[in-house]
Amino acid sequence: MPQYKAPLRDVRFLLNEVFDYSAHYAQQPNAEDATPDMVDAILEGCATFCEEVLAPLNLSGDQEGCTFKDGVVTTPKGFKEAYAEYVAGGWQGISHPKQYGGQELPMSLNLLKSEMMGTANWSFTMYPGLSLGCMNTIFQFGSDAQKNTYMPPLVSGEWTGTMCLTEPQCGTDLGQVKTKAEPKGDGTYKITGTKIFISAGEHDLSENIIHIVLARLPDAPKGTRGISLFIVPKFLVNADGSLGERNTVKAGAIEHKMGIRASATCVMNFDEAVGYMIAEPNKGLEAMFTFMNTARIGTAVQGLAHAELSYQGALPYAKERRSMRALSGKKDADHPNDALIWHADVRRMLLTQRAVAEGARAMIYHAAKLADNMVAGVAEGNKAKYEEFDDRLGFYTPILKGFITEMGLECANIGMQVFGGHGYIKEHGMEQIARDARISTLYEGTTGIQALDLLGRKVLLQTRGKCIKEFTNEMIAQAKPHLLDGGPIGKMARLAFKRAIQWKMLTLRIMLRAAKDRDVVSAACNDYLMYSGYAMMGHFWLKQALVANEKLAKGGKDSADFYKAKLQTAEFYFDRLLPRADGHKKAMLSPTSSLMQMDKEHFSFV
Incomplete structure (x- = not known):
């Protein structure tokens, strides 16, 4: 285990x-x-x-x-x-x-x-x-x-x-x-x-x-x-x-x-x-429901927890377990086979777990600061302050709860996959993580409920897109000074900037379509939530990468390996995980007819 x-x-x-x-x-x-x-x-x-x-x-x-x-x-x-x-x-x-x-x-x-x-x-x-x-x-x-x-x-x-x-x-x-x-x-x-x-x-x-x-x-x-x-x-x-x-x-x-x-x-x-x-x-x-935002963030922590624990289980196994030679040539010369970690597909799985865990942790820790300010409003008897930060936290809540728990479940399944058949055996503890993670997408409101809350309530009804505008402006402000930078930082900044603009435009398009076809909200909400999660996590990965890059530039050997790994994980996120948002973009803009055209009676087992 x-x-x-x-x-x-x-x-x-x-x-x-x-x-x-x-x-x-x-x-x-x-x-x-x-x-x-x-x-x-x-x-x-x-x-x-x-x-x-x-x-x-x-x-x-x-x-x-x-x-x-x-x-x-x-x-x-x-x-x-x-x-x-x-x-x-x-x-x-x-x-x-x-x-x-x-x-x-x-x-x-x-x-x-x-x-x-x-x-x-x-x-x-x-x-x-x-x-x-x-x-x-x-x-x-x-x-x-x-x-x-x-x-x-x-x-x-x-x-x-x-x-x-x-x-x-x-x-x-x-x-x-x-x-x-x-x-x-x-x-x-x-x-x-x-x-x-x-x-x-x-x-x-x-x-x-x-x-x-x-x-x-x-x-x-x-x-x-x-x-x-x-x-x-x-x-x-x-x-x-x-x-x-x-x-x-x-x-x-x-x-x-x-x-x-x-x-x-x-x-x-x-x-x-x-x-x-x-x-x-x-x-x-x-x-x-006064503190429901904080309760749902608590459930989002479960997605982070199971991504982290599954990574901690899979990583040492991938370093110790040997199978075949790496395609790029012999890596462990003293052994007839190379460790799993030398295989690119295994690294894809491990880096997915790591990127999700560290990206989710950053998202949640930022939201925790908003929760502190909200509670301070209660303690001070400052209703305006409480409502301001409760509203801001309310925007994050469905994304954190819905997106992070879905990703945590994926990472728990990945952990089993790294183990191969051994991952299916109870003694190793990896299948338990997957079973424990499964509830996270269901309680405190299923992912579908979180998606409806995000798009239907927070974006369309309550703010008419204002919450998206405010957050994407934060993304733009962070990325803009680095758009012309060379190397990985410049590339990540440009990708984050692009997603911020795209997120604004997608929101406007969905709002216009929903005015003519109410089914658009329910049909698009899940893909909208997942797109939002990938874009938001990209923002927080860029934030971490900027700090790590600055620390490396200042020198110092004690934490150099940590900062290098942080930058490399950020690169992986932007190269391999953020592009998933494109599939969600295409799906959310598809017409509702393919979902709604079938008569109820035609849903059958025959």
Whole structure:
């Protein structure tokens, strides 16, 4: 199985040399303690925890899975001990207020932690990860009494949380929610209904689980405008903060999943469970989705994590495994065969994994800075600032979630391919990465939903193309000073510049066509999203290449190999991966007739 090693050199390159996080933190209201030394200590400590505690449980956790009996979920061997160590280390409260026991560091630091944890063991990471949405919701919309009751044990990690959204009939369409909330007359509500796909809905890692639940009041209007939000604890909480009686919420089953098998995905049954309203009546969905951009970026991290882990598994195998001679001649003279890494097609696969992982990391780290500014707006009570950065983050979100998870899945499959037949065997751990990665394109909104959100909502309805104009202007501003440069930098700058102009024109063409044919939006959106992802990743690869090129020009031997590899990976991206955008361009401009002309009855098995 892959032996995970935290990519700290690349992380530090982005933080310190590309995005200047030190200057960024100096402007944040909650970043007084985020000094370079503190950030480095967090990175080192998290890397050690992930490499030594979480990574060794990844394969065994998948093989054992979770067990379910009479409503009780037992996590795989070692998970309870690992979670206790996680809580003891104070990892859960990195980005939450000190008044509730947190460290009050920027949200981006929590995302850096999540990347390492998720790469080491995605199943484990989902248990504390689901608590973040619960905490964020209570923190922003809860009453003072609710915050004082629930935030401290959630921040410490003693309790965990969930987000109970969808139901058997719903899927993404939450307007179909049927769970009922009946007022009892004492300020509490009786919550009755069934929720599905609830990650960490039941487990043995913490003493209490706090569910955030969507439900309808008796007089609620239909659709999404009639949904309220409730806190429903597994165990009721006494006035002194101690645990009271068991609430009438119970896991009815756990799903038998393709991947992330050590993460308990539950069917949760609420049988007149005691609930407490959070936020305003009938505005639960609005409150629930306040931090949805950050949740979806968290899912984008899964695409990065599986690209990175699959690369870390495939690379040493390609260096050690021998097969045939390289076409360009003998490379390993002391052996009758050359290592796989000398074959150009194997290098294509390895460089694809590397380019995707490092490109995705840059995209996500940039978005994390926007998330910091958004949270700062909330902390400062500055609504205008919050809305500005939430809108900017909202443009990135569907691209990050949709594109990066699709690419992460491709890279996970590539890792199996490098191993050949051995990649299909469980002991090597490569097929597990592919199975774990598969869910990333489905939950928190499928790739199709992200594509509709990008093109239909963000581009056409909300901004009329303004968001594309603003981002492509950034691409042009970065590339323009280097258009006449020689060598790889000039070539990459010209290609990025060309894509920026092309992206603008494509958006205008789609907008004009959609005005005449509404099916254009749904027909073109997936290709539009993928085109956008390739173009955006190109922008961030150019950003990294410019820094690496500058560092090399200044000399210094210590990191020369790192910067050379960075430039060479950037060249590969522009030569081999960015051209894929042309296929998406052609497809999105195709007429809708080939999609829509067939009668429904003609879709058959005969």
